[in-house]
Amino acid sequence: MKFSEIKDMTQVELAAKGRDLRTEMFNLRLQQASAQLEKPASLRTLRRDIARLETRASQLRSKKSA
Numbered sequence: 001m002k003f004s005e006i007k008d009m010t011q012v013e014l015a016a017k018g019r020d021l022r023t024e025m026f027n028l029r030l031q032q033a034s035a036q037l038e039k040p041a042s043l044r045t046l047r048r049d050i051a052r053l054e055t056r057a058s059q060l061r062s063k064k065s066a
Helices: 003-007 011-033 041-065
Strands: none
Touching (some): 003 041, 011 041
8 A cells, every 4th residue: 555545545544444454464463373374575564554554644633733
């Protein structure tokens, strides 16, 4: 997911997408623990996507309070 896709999302959409990505991260970690994870790099990309979402949400919060 690119930052340009995230840039147009609202605060509510960011929160919903964040919940979805965190659930996916949980499932991938379970697969990793049971040695069934096919693409270990997917954990890294997912973690970075979550960070992008959190960064944009933080930007929106700071803009709203200022």
